[in-house]
Amino acid sequence: MSSSAVEAEAPDLVCRLDNVQGMVDALSAVRWKRHQDAVVELSEHGVVLIVEDTGCLQAKVYLQRELFVLYEYHAEGRPRFGVSLGLFVDCLNSFSAPGRSSMIEIQYPGPDMQLLIKSVDSLDACIYAEIRTRIPDTISWDYNFEPAGSTPLTFTVKSAALKEAIDDLEWPGSSIQINLQPDPPCITFKGEGHGDLQIDFTYYVNTDLVIAFHCDCQVSYRYKYKFLRATTSNLPSSVIKDNRGSKLTIGRGGMLKVQHLVSVARSATSHPHIGSAGHQQPSRIAYIEFFVKSEVDE
Amino acid sequence: MKFKAFLTEHGVNLLGRRFLPALDKMGKICHLFLTRDHAIFLHNLLNGDGVQCIAQFRKEALFDDYRISSQNEDRIAFAIDVSLLLRAVRSSVSICTEFGNGPSANRLQIKLVKKLPLNCTQPMPFLTFETKGYKSAVIQDVPISKPLSRAQVLELQTALELAQDIPQTLVRVPDLNQLQNFVERMKQVGDLLNVSISKYGDLHVQISTTLITLGAEFRKLLVIGEQAEAPSDDRNQSAQTRSERAISRGDAQRVQVSVKHFSRSLHCHLAKPDCTFYGIAPHGSCLTVIFQFFIPGTHQTDKSISLHCRLPVLDPGSS
Numbered sequence: 001m002s003s004s005a006v007e008a009e010a011p012d013l014v015c016r017l018d019n020v021q022g023m024v025d026a027l028s029a030v031r032w033k034r035h036q037d038a039v040v041e042l043s044e045h046g047v048v049l050i051v052e053d054t055g056c057l058q059a060k061v062y063l064q065r066e067l068f069v070l071y072e073y074h075a076e077g078r079p080r081f082g083v084s085l086g087l088f089v090d091c092l093n094s095f096s097a098p099g100r101s102s103m104i105e106i107q108y109p110g111p112d113m114q115l116l117i118k119s120v121d122s123l124d125a126c127i128y129a130e131i132r133t134r135i136p137d138t139i140s141w142d143y144n145f146e147p148a149g150s151t152p153l154t155f156t157v158k159s160a161a162l163k164e165a166i167d168d169l170e171w172p173g174s175s176i177q178i179n180l181q182p183d184p185p186c187i188t189f190k191g192e193g194h195g196d197l198q199i200d201f202t203y204y205v206n207t208d209l210v211i212a213f214h215c216d217c218q219v220s221y222r223y224k225y226k227f228l229r230a231t232t233s234n235l236p237s238s239v240i241k242d243n244r245g246s247k248l249t250i251g252r253g254g255m256l257k258v259q260h261l262v263s264v265a266r267s268a269t270s271h272p273h274i275g276s277a278g279h280q281q282p283s284r285i286a287y288i289e290f291f292v293k294s295e296v297d298e
Numbered sequence: 299m300k301f302k303a304f305l306t307e308h309g310v311n312l313l314g315r316r317f318l319p320a321l322d323k324m325g326k327i328c329h330l331f332l333t334r335d336h337a338i339f340l341h342n343l344l345n346g347d348g349v350q351c352i353a354q355f356r357k358e359a360l361f362d363d364y365r366i367s368s369q370n371e372d373r374i375a376f377a378i379d380v381s382l383l384l385r386a387v388r389s390s391v392s393i394c395t396e397f398g399n400g401p402s403a404n405r406l407q408i409k410l411v412k413k414l415p416l417n418c419t420q421p422m423p424f425l426t427f428e429t430k431g432y433k434s435a436v437i438q439d440v441p442i443s444k445p446l447s448r449a450q451v452l453e454l455q456t457a458l459e460l461a462q463d464i465p466q467t468l469v470r471v472p473d474l475n476q477l478q479n480f481v482e483r484m485k486q487v488g489d490l491l492n493v494s495i496s497k498y499g500d501l502h503v504q505i506s507t508t509l510i511t512l513g514a515e516f517r518k519l520l521v522i523g524e525q526a527e528a529p530s531d532d533r534n535q536s537a538q539t540r541s542e543r544a545i546s547r548g549d550a551q552r553v554q555v556s557v558k559h560f561s562r563s564l565h566c567h568l569a570k571p572d573c574t575f576y577g578i579a580p581h582g583s584c585l586t587v588i589f590q591f592f593i594p595g596t597h598q599t600d601k602s603i604s605l606h607c608r609l610p611v612l613d614p615g616s617s
Contacts, residue, residue, distance in 0.1 A: 090486040129512040
């Protein structure tokens with residue numbers, strides 16, 4: 001049916017997805033305020049969505065082509081377009097019915113450069129959407145993440161524990177110091193503002209919370225609380241439930257990278273033998289990365 | 299002015315578990331209009347910009363020993379808070395089941411009374427629920443408005459008669475839950491909903507703003523009333539083209555309603571209707587939803603119960 005029209009040129013991308021909720025979850029994770037403009041970049045490897053805030057915070061959602069049941073890419077180069085993240089997520093959410101897996105087809109561009117979405121699993125009931133896209137803004141700040149030294153400064157904590165710690169740091173607020181020390185291996189979150197609060201993750205003590213730790217010299221950087229909070233504030237409940245690790249890395253200049261994994265598997269019932277501890281096929285995972293600039297001491 | 303009746307067990311179930319929860323979603327206050335043969339719950343019939351909702355019961359569907367008298371042809375109408383009424387019915391049920399013993403023991407009587415409440419100098423009207431248990435009796439007074447005047451009752455009666463026009467074409471929505479789910483999510487995207495209904499059995503709902511168009515089309519639905527054969531060349535078209543063509547052929551109508559109103563009308567599924575039909579009233583004056591109830595265990599319409607909603611059509615110019 002879809003091939004009935006003879007088109008001069010195939011669209012840049014036609015892809016099909018059988019788990020809309022997974023995509024909604026992944027995109028919601030980078031939704032930290034009501035109005036956010038996102039840039040979407042298409043390539044033969046998949047779809048990347050980028051949002052940023054005042055040059056200090058950037059988030060990327062990687063939806064690899066393996067997540068899609070069909071991925072037809074025809075473009076030269078890497079087409080990009082701008083879209084309202086809130087609208088995109090709310091719209092996708094309309095395609096997701098509870099207790100039912102629904103297959104959608106996403107196409108870009110439409111005849112008027114729109115992003116086209118439609119449900120394809122039923123002939124007699126069809127949901128469709130056209131979202132206006134914009135010419136994307138140039139990304140104002142280069143987020144090239146470089147390691148701080150020869151060995152990476154990195155640690156992995158359970159996502160739920162990380163979220164809880166960052167939520168707790170709300171009341172001291174304003175600025176949060178993250179301190180890594182190799183001996184004894186320990187991560188410290190410290191907030192000073194309306195009172196002090198310090199949260200320690202000691203590697204050997206909290207082995208159930210801290211999964212990995214690499215650090216060969218002590219480092220300490222400060223981050224604005226609101227940006228740190230954005231990295232966990234909208235983590236989908238599936239991430240908290242799966243409770244895999246979230247990986248934090250400190251790069252050159254104190255740039256903080258926070259990585260989460262969001263499962264985009266089909267409904268859980270179809271793979272009852274797969275545990276919740278992160279053994280799902282890597283191809284059914286969406287990767288989410290946040291980059292937070294450290295505060296410059298004055 | 300007198301009203302006294304006993305709610306049957308079936309009546310208590312209908313009101314407490316199905317209709318009042320649904321009507322409660324339609325709005326806090328409704329009119330209860332009692333006649334010699336019917337009890338009718340009416341939302342927004344006199345003050346016109348919300349969703350009109352009309353639930354009509356033949357007296358036998360709810361009551362036995364139904365007695366009504368008034369100087370206005372035995373008609374009584376008043377305004378009542380639906381949630382209070384629901385609470386009274388529900389707690390009466392719990393008393394009945396707790397103490398009830400045999401069919402005659404748990405009789406639930408309702409009547410219209412005037413009482414002098416504490417700290418008041420004027421007697422106030424109430425709808426009183428009286429439950430006689432095994433050893434105790436519980437009386438609940440639900441406050442109501444002053445009964446409507448003769449002129450107001452006439453106005454209500456006229457509005458009720460005007461609200462009975464049936465659309466020429468009605469389509470049956472098979473899965474109300476699915477539609478409600480979709481509309482609840484759609485609400486995030488915009489406020490105005492375009493609804494078009496065709497004689498081919500297509501229901502097409504769409505929100506369109508400057509940034510987004512989001513819609514759903516349900517096809518090959520059961521049609522009641524005027525119907526037509528869908529043109530075969532429409533099959534490969536998009537939903538939007540199909541509706542446009544059907545409208546230009548005169549085979550479909552389109553109206554614009556508030557998404558909030560539409561979603562509210564879907565809450566009527568709490569009344570557990572057996573079928574739901576959507577149609578557009580003649581000249582596009584409103585979007586009508588008709589709920590059909592079967593006699594339990596059959597596929598025959600239960601004519602003693604009727605429920606329908608009328609959604610006001612928004613002026614496209616005002617958007």
